[in-house]
Amino acid sequence: MSEHTLHFKPADGFRARSKAVVDNPFLRQSFRGAMDFLMSKRAAQFPDPEELESLRSLGEAIRQYNLAKLPNLLERLEANLTRNGIKVHWAETPDEANAIILGIIQGHGATRMVKGKSMVSEEIELNHAAEAAGIEALESDMGEYIVQLANEKPSHIIMPAIHKTKEEIARLFHEKVPGVDYTDNVDALIQIGRNVLRRKFQEAEIGLSGVNFAVAETGTLCLVENEGNGRMCTTAPAIHIAITGIEKIVEKLEHVPPLLSLLTRSATGQNISTYFNMISSPRKPGEKDGPEEVHLVLLDNGRSQAYADEQLRKTLQCIRCGACMNHCPVYTRIGGHAYGTTYPGPIGKIVSPHMLGLDATAGLTTASSLCGACGEVCPVKIPIPDLLIRLRSEAFSAPHANPAMRGQGAGHSSLISAIWRGWALVYRSPVLYRAVSWLGSRFGWLMPSRQGAWTTVREPLRPAPKRLRDQLKERNKA
Amino acid sequence: MSARDRILARLNRSAPQQPPALPDVGSWYATHRSSETPADKARRFRHFIELAHAEVHAVSRDNWADTLHQALKARGIDRLLVAEGTAHGDTALDELPPRGIECSVYDMAIEAWKSEMFNATPASLTAARAAIAETGTLIMWPDALEPRLMSLVPPVHIVLLDASNIYNTFFEAMTAEGWRDGLPTNALLISGPSKTADIQQTLAYGAHGPKELIVLLLGEEA
Numbered sequence A: 001m002s003e004h005t006l007h008f009k010p011a012d013g014f015r016a017r018s019k020a021v022v023d024n025p026f027l028r029q030s031f032r033g034a035m036d037f038l039m040s041k042r043a044a045q046f047p048d049p050e051e052l053e054s055l056r057s058l059g060e061a062i063r064q065y066n067l068a069k070l071p072n073l074l075e076r077l078e079a080n081l082t083r084n085g086i087k088v089h090w091a092e093t094p095d096e097a098n099a100i101i102l103g104i105i106q107g108h109g110a111t112r113m114v115k116g117k118s119m120v121s122e123e124i125e126l127n128h129a130a131e132a133a134g135i136e137a138l139e140s141d142m143g144e145y146i147v148q149l150a151n152e153k154p155s156h157i158i159m160p161a162i163h164k165t166k167e168e169i170a171r172l173f174h175e176k177v178p179g180v181d182y183t184d185n186v187d188a189l190i191q192i193g194r195n196v197l198r199r200k201f202q203e204a205e206i207g208l209s210g211v212n213f214a215v216a217e218t219g220t221l222c223l224v225e226n227e228g229n230g231r232m233c234t235t236a237p238a239i240h241i242a243i244t245g246i247e248k249i250v251e252k253l254e255h256v257p258p259l260l261s262l263l264t265r266s267a268t269g270q271n272i273s274t275y276f277n278m279i280s281s282p283r284k285p286g287e288k289d290g291p292e293e294v295h296l297v298l299l300d301n302g303r304s305q306a307y308a309d310e311q312l313r314k315t316l317q318c319i320r321c322g323a324c325m326n327h328c329p330v331y332t333r334i335g336g337h338a339y340g341t342t343y344p345g346p347i348g349k350i351v352s353p354h355m356l357g358l359d360a361t362a363g364l365t366t367a368s369s370l371c372g373a374c375g376e377v378c379p380v381k382i383p384i385p386d387l388l389i390r391l392r393s394e395a396f397s398a399p400h401a402n403p404a405m406r407g408q409g410a411g412h413s414s415l416i417s418a419i420w421r422g423w424a425l426v427y428r429s430p431v432l433y434r435a436v437s438w439l440g441s442r443f444g445w446l447m448p449s450r451q452g453a454w455t456t457v458r459e460p461l462r463p464a465p466k467r468l469r470d471q472l473k474e475r476n477k478a
Numbered sequence B: 001m002s003a004r005d006r007i008l009a010r011l012n013r014s015a016p017q018q019p020p021a022l023p024d025v026g027s028w029y030a031t032h033r034s035s036e037t038p039a040d041k042a043r044r045f046r047h048f049i050e051l052a053h054a055e056v057h058a059v060s061r062d063n064w065a066d067t068l069h070q071a072l073k074a075r076g077i078d079r080l081l082v083a084e085g086t087a088h089g090d091t092a093l094d095e096l097p098p099r100g101i102e103c104s105v106y107d108m109a110i111e112a113w114k115s116e117m118f119n120a121t122p123a124s125l126t127a128a129r130a131a132i133a134e135t136g137t138l139i140m141w142p143d144a145l146e147p148r149l150m151s152l153v154p155p156v157h158i159v160l161l162d163a164s165n166i167y168n169t170f171f172e173a174m175t176a177e178g179w180r181d182g183l184p185t186n187a188l189l190i191s192g193p194s195k196t197a198d199i200q201q202t203l204a205y206g207a208h209g210p211k212e213l214i215v216l217l218l219g220e221e222a
Helices: A014-022 A025-045 A049-068 A070-084 A094-107 A119-123 A126-132 A142-149 A166-176 A186-203 A229-235 A253-267 A303-307 A312-317 A329-334 A345-356 A358-365 A373-377 A384-396 A414-428 A430-446 A468-477 B003-014 B025-032 B038-051 B064-074 B087-095 B114-119 B170-176
Strands: A086-091 A112-115 A136-139 A206-209 A213-215 A220-225 A239-245 A275-279 A293-299 B055-059 B079-082 B102-105 B123-127 B130-132 B137-140 B156-162 B186-190 B212-218
Touching (some): A014 A025, A014 A358, A025 A253, A049 A070, A049 B025, A070 B003, A086 A094, A094 A126, A094 A206, A094 A239, A094 A293, A112 A186, A112 A229, A136 A142, A142 A166, A142 A186, A166 A186, A186 A229, A206 A229, A213 A253, A220 A229, A220 A253, A253 B025, A303 A312, A303 B003, A312 A384, A345 A358, A345 A373, A345 A384, A358 A384, A373 A384, A430 A468, B038 B055, B079 B087, B087 B102, B087 B123, B130 B170, B137 B156
Parallel strands (some): A086 A293, A112 A136, A112 A206, B055 B212, B079 B102, B079 B123, B123 B156
Antiparallel strands (some): A213 A220, A275 B186, B130 B137
């Protein structure tokens, strides 16, 4: 489908991409408008602060309980899914996951796959792998379909095409969909997408989906959606392949209602999504539709690294609602593409380092004012600001043996460390402090007038010609 | 060692010895959700599903087929997919053809008639197993008689719901019916016609599934 392969490149050009968006008033307006819309929709769903707080505490407790039992629950999930007739596969890396999925597809001699919305399939860049193997991988969520048609990546985990105006989409459909005249009527545009994709739902041999919750006790895969494309992908083709991170698991079915309520209300401000689809088996004898085969691919890709540390484990509580990015002043200004990671925004900053290594993501940990909005709105109370501080210290401390994370110390600079050590020394010793501040007041004029990022929008820093202690001395004399 | 064993070994090395106490979901619902009278539940269900753009008609056991007929006529639809062998499907099969509505049945596997289902099936009738008041949600357990695609592919989906089967919450529905002891191939919650806001946050109905959802609410007669 695409002319060239598009990869995520977090380390490369985060600042340049951010600047490009900040300099573009249309994009800024787009993101500002969309985020204001999503924030007010969410607020309207939680009119009672007591209910919100107690539901968040329940959501947090459910996620922490299930993470604490994760290895045991994964084995139970596998046993129950297998008993129900669903095949379970395990992948440590994106490459392994792609190989498993392509293996299933090629094993059936299939060439056409329709995809429901799955951020994990974006994480493993399944579309590129499928394309390279000569398999059509067509996104069917309207937003995903639009960004795929434009040869772009989603810029938001819930609303993938949030960066595009309807006029841009109108031009895109006119140029890329055969026989389509230009229209910027949203209903007409959706009908165009519907007609194209309905044909594909009939033809595809493979349907791929993500998973919102996997229930261990019943062996059930749950999917949340509004459009019906998720149901199409998991019902119409002969084979359904689901992919999920290993953390999206709950032990008990009764854990689902509170999490579902938190998810849809936090994400899009809906009291529930149009569809909640619970799949427990392939087509049984006598049933007349549904896939003959259902597969689940469980992906690690750095999640077990986060799991190993008690604090970092909280990262895995996430239910992928996107509220943190909707409320983030940085995301609102730079949009999702600037991050260069599959998952943008605050959650992206704390989860991507485990997937890609801190060496590729150290810069993301500092792209935050630590205002705390993400932590306040998180429906499962992930302490995102604390985790950002932790990741900064992992990234910028000197490399040491047995690091908690891949790429620990990647942002470390001996010069900067030496400067901070010197600073600490001066502040610990009154004699040194007096000497250095005296030097500063005498030779402050020697400070350069260009001081890197500071002076791009500010006056240069210069020590005062008279120290506070000197001024106080004069006043006391007077 | 397989990928599975390596992943599990890594997790097992760091899993806490003592998991936290099992969260008490039941007591949260007991303190935060009051139970309502059947009439209140029906009103709340109707309010929320109408907010989600569904059309609701109060009907009785004697007249629901008339309402169904009128809804189809009003839309110029003369063909309806029904589930033969269910009480409501058989009623429709008896009552609609004499009034000019052709009824088709889902009597073979989808592979044999996928194109007809997608291209020549303008409407379908199914029953709902139950409903949820607090979100305006229909609960469906598709089965061999009333398969999964019936509530998804036809552009107009008509659902018969017995108003006495409305629960307050999703939690109440699953615990009262003992879902944890056995779920069907596919259990579904449906809360309106298919929709999307993926283009500039503008809500549009009829994304991939039904463009219209019509609920015939049995027992709460107007």
